[in-house]
Structure formats: C-alpha cells, structure tokens
Amino acid sequence: MTSNLLRLPSGALVDGWHVSRELGNGGFAVVYLVEKNGKPYALKMARHREASGDDKQTHARMVREATTLLMLNHPNIIRPQGHGYAETGNMYVALEYVDxxxxxxxxxxxxxxxxxxxxxxxxxxxxxxxxxxxxxxxxxxxxxxxxxxxxxxxxxxxxxxxxxxxxxxxxxxxxxxxxxxxxxxxxxxxxxxxxxxxxxxxxxxxxxxxxxxxxxxxxxxxxxxxxxxxxxxxxxxxxxxxxxxxxxxxxxxxxxxxxxxxxxxxxxxxxxxxxxxxxxxxxxxxxxxxxxxxxxxxxxxSEQWPSEPSGVGGPPGVPSNGLTPPRRASRALAAGAALVIALTAAVTFWHVSGDAPSPILDHSAPPMTSPLDMSLPSLAPMVLPSATDAGQKEGSTVKMPSPEVSIQGRPTRVRNKVSATECAALSLVAALAAGCPSSQIRPESFTCPDGAESAMVNDLHWRYFDRFSLVLDDRHGRDEQIWFTPGSEVVGVVPKGKGHYRRQLEVAPPGTRFYGKAYYLSDKMGRADGPALVVRYDRVKLPGQDERPVCFVVESRSYGFKDGRVQASNFNEGTVVDRWP
The missing domain is CATH 1.10.510.10 (Transferase(Phosphotransferase) domain 1)
Structure with a gap:
C-alpha cells in the first residue's frame, strides 16, 4: 500500500476507468468523475490519512464501505458498479454517477x-x-x-x-x-x-x-x-x-x-x-x-435566491466566483427612497457585480445574532462582501468597482467619496464598507445569551470577571499583529505552553475554543487611550465537551485602522462578564 495518494490528472486510466476530473475529496477518499464504455461513473479511491499514518485503517474503511454497498439495492441509495485496486495499490469503489x-x-x-x-x-x-x-x-x-x-x-x-x-x-x-x-x-x-x-x-x-x-x-x-x-x-x-x-x-x-x-x-x-x-x-x-x-x-x-443564478461554472445556486447572489427586496427600495427624502441627503446604495451577499437579517439564525448582521430595515438592499468572505482566506482581496445607484431602473455613476451626512444615514456595515470617515462597527450593549449564566456558573465553574488568555484568531500565530475585519466571525483558542493562571488551567485549559465576532471601538466611544479592538465571544467549547453559550469579552488596543480593518495583537486576555460595556 502506498503511503499517499497522488491526485489523478484528467486522462488517467484506473483499471479501465478513464478519469475526467475530480469531484471532491475528504479525509479517507478522493472522488473522481470517470468514464467507461461511454457512460459516466463516480470513482471513489481510498487515500492515506497523513495525520494518522495508518494505511491499513484507511483501506479497511474502503473495504467496509464496499461491503456495505453490496448489501443494499434500493432506488434511493447510491449503487456500486464495481471495485478493485489502482496501480498504486489504493482500493477504489466505482459508483453510479448522479447528475x-x-x-x-x-x-x-x-x-x-x-x-x-x-x-x-x-x-x-x-x-x-x-x-x-x-x-x-x-x-x-x-x-x-x-x-x-x-x-x-x-x-x-x-x-x-x-x-x-x-x-x-x-x-x-x-x-x-x-x-x-x-x-x-x-x-x-x-x-x-x-x-x-x-x-x-x-x-x-x-x-x-x-x-x-x-x-x-x-x-x-x-x-x-x-x-x-x-x-x-x-x-x-x-x-x-x-x-x-x-x-x-x-x-x-x-x-x-x-x-x-x-x-x-x-x-x-x-x-x-x-x-x-x-x-x-x-x-x-x-x-x-x-x-x-x-x-x-x-x-x-423574497427570502430566497433567484431560481436561475447569473453565474456559471460553479455549483447550482452559486456563481463561479464562489459568492452567493443577492436577495430581492423591492419593499426596502421604497423605504430607502422615503429615508432619502426624510434626510434630504443623497444616500448612496450600490451593487457589487451582483454576486456578493446582502447584509440582511437571517430569521433562522440564533437569538444571539448581533444586530450588526443586518442593515437598517428601511434601507435599500445593500450588496456587500460579507465579513466572513473578506477575512476567510489569508491574502485574499475583494475588489469593489465604482459604486452605482439605481434610479428608476437606470444605473448611475456616483462619486467615490461619501459625505458625513450620507454616512450617518447608512447602517454600520454599509458605512464601514463605504469607507466613511471614522466609521466603526461597534458592539451594542448585550446581555448573556439564553442559558449562558447557568452554563458558566454550573457547568464551566466560571466566575464573573475571571480572566483567561487566548489567541484571538486561531488562523494566525500567537505572537503576530494581525488585521481583523470588524463584523467578521473569529475563533479563538487557548494555546499550549506556559503563561496561563492556575485557575485557567482548571476551567479553561489549552485547547478551549471560543467563538465570536470582532468589532472596532474608536477613541470617541469612551476610550481615553486610543482606538481598540473588541472581540465578543458568545460560545465556548472545552476539549472533549460540547459547545456552551457564554459571555466573554476581549478588549485590545489597536495599532492601526486601514481599509475598514483593525490591526491588533493576536494574543490577549479576556474577561467573563454578564454584559458589555
């Protein structure tokens, strides 16, 4: 058995199956679209799990999957079409291809x-x-x-x-x-x-x-x-x-x-x-x-994506660039027009290539969802790169063309700079993306999510104002100064090593993961010593335990604010609270 599985290129031949392209891959196998006798099939080939170093285990799983499928014959269950071994020694199972x-x-x-x-x-x-x-x-x-x-x-x-x-x-x-x-x-x-x-x-x-x-x-x-x-x-x-x-x-x-x-x-x-x-x-x-x-x-x-997406080349319902199409909201357009009249200011709304998701309220999200996940109800649909998309991949860039506003169905170019009056009329997410001067995404005062008090006191044995140290964003190193996108989801982790209080080792040990959002707090919002990054974590998962709701806040001095992002140290202490601020 080979120690690893090299990705098969298009045109490769596996025991008579002609490889067209890769369909997907997971921890135990890679799936290819293959052809035989002019018909398409899916070929699932065992791969070596590099983390485990156990070829036999991976092979045993593929044998068990093939055995399981051979026991079944039902119109709503995938049907096996054959099995065997590639020249590399990796076992495969050929399956019917479902378009x-x-x-x-x-x-x-x-x-x-x-x-x-x-x-x-x-x-x-x-x-x-x-x-x-x-x-x-x-x-x-x-x-x-x-x-x-x-x-x-x-x-x-x-x-x-x-x-x-x-x-x-x-x-x-x-x-x-x-x-x-x-x-x-x-x-x-x-x-x-x-x-x-x-x-x-x-x-x-x-x-x-x-x-x-x-x-x-x-x-x-x-x-x-x-x-x-x-x-x-x-x-x-x-x-x-x-x-x-x-x-x-x-x-x-x-x-x-x-x-x-x-x-x-x-x-x-x-x-x-x-x-x-x-x-x-x-x-x-x-x-x-x-x-x-x-x-x-x-x-x-109105709550769903259009049935016919504009993009091509990507999965159904998702354009080829990976961003989801915008939501329709005609009533919001009318309300937005009324708001413009009331404010006597030309509030700027724009559309970014028709691909990025709108910052809308998701009624199926948990009650703890931040109000920053939505724009003001009376605004026209704002189509912006989501904070998650912008911060998801290191080095990725979201380029925004010159904004446009639709007036009676006609796209009109608008100036790049936005006035203070216009900024005041925009939602927090929209203002940040618009590049408004001193725009902030700020966490509102909040009480703990439902069940958090009981979870922290009875299950986690935390005390209010306990302080725990952690890496704020586990995608980056402990000693780095990194750029945070306000409004984006972050996952923090308690790292291994020295420097933790004895109490933390007992109730929030290394490996504990915190889930929350990053915000920006300016010096005009009560900070005497300059701008700050605020990370509000509302869920936690200790090693070997299930996820629990919490109230845990990290407030850190920022070292820069550029293009809507905040720079801060990635290692800091946070506090157990019952509300913020």
Whole structure:
C-alpha cells in the first residue's frame, strides 16, 4: 500500500476507468468523475490519512464501505458498479454517477413546496428503513450526503464512508463514531461527558441517532431559506439551547408538521419515532392529509435566491466566483427612497457585480445574532462582501468597482467619496464598507445569551470577571499583529505552553475554543487611550465537551485602522462578564 495518494490528472486510466476530473475529496477518499464504455461513473479511491499514518485503517474503511454497498439495492441509495485496486495499490469503489444537486442546493435552486420537501423525506425514511432492516447504519446523514437527481427529482443517499453493519469490525478509535458534529444526537455528547475518563468507552450508534440526523436535515430545509450558505447557525443538538419550533421560525409551516419535527429532535430518544419505518408512516400521513398550506414554497420568494443564478461554472445556486447572489427586496427600495427624502441627503446604495451577499437579517439564525448582521430595515438592499468572505482566506482581496445607484431602473455613476451626512444615514456595515470617515462597527450593549449564566456558573465553574488568555484568531500565530475585519466571525483558542493562571488551567485549559465576532471601538466611544479592538465571544467549547453559550469579552488596543480593518495583537486576555460595556 502506498503511503499517499497522488491526485489523478484528467486522462488517467484506473483499471479501465478513464478519469475526467475530480469531484471532491475528504479525509479517507478522493472522488473522481470517470468514464467507461461511454457512460459516466463516480470513482471513489481510498487515500492515506497523513495525520494518522495508518494505511491499513484507511483501506479497511474502503473495504467496509464496499461491503456495505453490496448489501443494499434500493432506488434511493447510491449503487456500486464495481471495485478493485489502482496501480498504486489504493482500493477504489466505482459508483453510479448522479447528475444532481445536494439537498441544500436543491432547496435554494428549485424553491420546493412543503409538500415536495415532505415527499423527498418520505423516500429518505423509506430508504433508511430498508437499510436498517439489513443491519446497516449510515452514521453521516446530512444535507450534502443526499443528492436530488435532476432528471426525475429522486433523492439518492450517498457517501457510505462512515457506515457500518451488524458484526462489522469496529474501526472507531475515539469515543464517538465518525460523523458530522452538527447532525449528532445530543445523547452522543452526554455519553462523552459520562465516560470522559474511560478511554476504551465506545458509543453504540443507534437508529435513534439516524432519526435525529434526518430531523436536523428536515428542520434546516423548513427554517432556512438558504441552507447551502456557509454561515453560523444555531446548533439543533445543543442541550442548553434547544432549537425554536419550526413554526416559530417560519410561520408558513403547518403546526402539525412543526410538532412532528420537534418530536423527531427531542432530547429524549424515547420520544422520537420508534424507528424509521414509523417515521415514514407519519410523514406519509402528513402528505395524505396535506391541504393548500402544504402547496406553497417553504419560504417566500423574497427570502430566497433567484431560481436561475447569473453565474456559471460553479455549483447550482452559486456563481463561479464562489459568492452567493443577492436577495430581492423591492419593499426596502421604497423605504430607502422615503429615508432619502426624510434626510434630504443623497444616500448612496450600490451593487457589487451582483454576486456578493446582502447584509440582511437571517430569521433562522440564533437569538444571539448581533444586530450588526443586518442593515437598517428601511434601507435599500445593500450588496456587500460579507465579513466572513473578506477575512476567510489569508491574502485574499475583494475588489469593489465604482459604486452605482439605481434610479428608476437606470444605473448611475456616483462619486467615490461619501459625505458625513450620507454616512450617518447608512447602517454600520454599509458605512464601514463605504469607507466613511471614522466609521466603526461597534458592539451594542448585550446581555448573556439564553442559558449562558447557568452554563458558566454550573457547568464551566466560571466566575464573573475571571480572566483567561487566548489567541484571538486561531488562523494566525500567537505572537503576530494581525488585521481583523470588524463584523467578521473569529475563533479563538487557548494555546499550549506556559503563561496561563492556575485557575485557567482548571476551567479553561489549552485547547478551549471560543467563538465570536470582532468589532472596532474608536477613541470617541469612551476610550481615553486610543482606538481598540473588541472581540465578543458568545460560545465556548472545552476539549472533549460540547459547545456552551457564554459571555466573554476581549478588549485590545489597536495599532492601526486601514481599509475598514483593525490591526491588533493576536494574543490577549479576556474577561467573563454578564454584559458589555
């Protein structure tokens, strides 16, 4: 067995399969689009996990995946077409090629009705019931592991790399089986807490876990108009903050369906449907008695992306440059016009290539979402590079063309400089991007997220005004001075090494991760010693534990402000608080 897998170029030949291009890759395998006898297939080839140094483990996983697939024959499950070994010694499995969208892309691209979404989930529950009858568990159900075939709209469950079956060899090295954190049932994290000192303890994955994962998928399609967009969301499996009922997030969803989803996501496994066949029957009952309220799109068109994206070359619903298309908001245009009249100032709005997301309020986001994630309700739709996009890749640059404002449908060039009056009329995010003089993105006063006080006092054993040192942005080194984009998401981490107080080592040890946002606080906002960077962390995850809500603030002197970004040291101390300032 080779120690690594070189990427196969287009035109390569693997045991008679002609490689066209790479489709994707993960920790255990690389998937290629291949051709044989004039027909397209997907070829999944085992790869070496460099971090583990264990070729045999990777090979064993591919053998188990091939064995699992050979046990199944269902129209809604990916079908194997052969298996073998490449010249390098890496095992491969050839699969049918499904020309389709992921479940999340399908939701954004096709704007399905509630009835159509339910029809898909009836078929998924039926396929899972078929699998479970044969002792097979997928263990990694999520939106990207279901494809909707373009030709007939049929859902196909894919990627059995984490699957297992009765009497299969246990390949798990950790307490939990492989999978995706967001779709794990809460009892898995409870198991980790109860067995944290038992190194040989292994969680027994059950059908109830599979049902919970399917429930998360259904919850996201019913509550999130843009499930394929990569952004922070409330964790449906957070034991401290259960997700709000579907109907509360999206009033379009019928009450009976909302209550079913709530049961599927119950923290108590015994309250979920007893098995996937029972779940299938319940979903079918909803379909049979569904009325007019089920025949409308799950979200209003104004909340979703246009059905036909302007970009080409990228995945469905996403232009080729990787940015998502803007949201339509005609009512906001009218309100924006009224605001211009009221302020007697020519407020500047612009459109950036039609590709960047608008800073709009996401009603499916958790309650702790900062007000800085949205522009003022009365403003016209502002299309700006998101803070996450701008700060996501080191060295990446977002170039903005000269702004334009649309007046009665005619694009008109406007001056590059924005007056103080105009700046005052813009939202914080818009003002920063417009380059307004002394523009700030400033955190408003806030109280702790729901459950944070209990989590900090009872679970984490933190005390108010405890101080912990950490690297503010784990993408950069501890000793660097880096540029922060106000409004952007940051993940901090407590580094290994000396310099931590004894108390911190007990309650926030190395490896603890903090999740929050960066803000800019000027010297005109109460700072006597100059501008400052403020990072507000509202979630934390200790090693081996689940995520918890917190109130933790770092305030650091900044060393520069340029192009809307703030320069500050990447290592500092923060404080446990109950509100800020």
């Amino acid at each position: 389709g969208w992921t479940l999340a892309e399908w939701k954004e691209r096709k704007h399905p009705t509630i009835h159509e979404i339910l029809r898909v989930f009836v078929k998924l529950a039926s396929a899972l019931s078929y699998m479970h009858e044969r002792g097979v568990l997928h263990r990694d159900l999520k939106l990207v592991n279901v494809l909707i075939r373009k030709s007939d709209g049929e859902p196909i469950i894919i990627d059995f790399g984490c699957a297992t079956y009765t009497l299969a060899e246990d390949l798990t090295e950790e307490g939990l089986p492989p999978g995706t954190e967001r779709f794990r049932a809460p009892e898995q994290f409870k198991f980790l807490r109860e067995h944290k000192n038992e190194h040989r303890a292994r969680y027994a994955f059950k059908v109830a876990d599979e049902i919970f994962a399917l429930g998360v998928m259904l919850y996201e399609l019913l509550t999130d108009p843009r499930p394929a967009e990569n952004r922070p969301r409330i964790a449906p499996n957070n034991p401290l903050m259960p997700p709000p009922p579907v109907r509360r997030v999206n009033p379009r969803i019928p009450l009976a369906l909302s209550e079913l989803v709530e049961r599927i996501l119950s923290r108590d496994p015994s309250k979920r449907p007893v098995d996937t066949d029972a779940l299938r029957r319940e979903l079918e009952e909803h379909l049979e008695r569904s009325g007019a309220e089920y025949m409308v799109p799950a979200h209003a068109p």
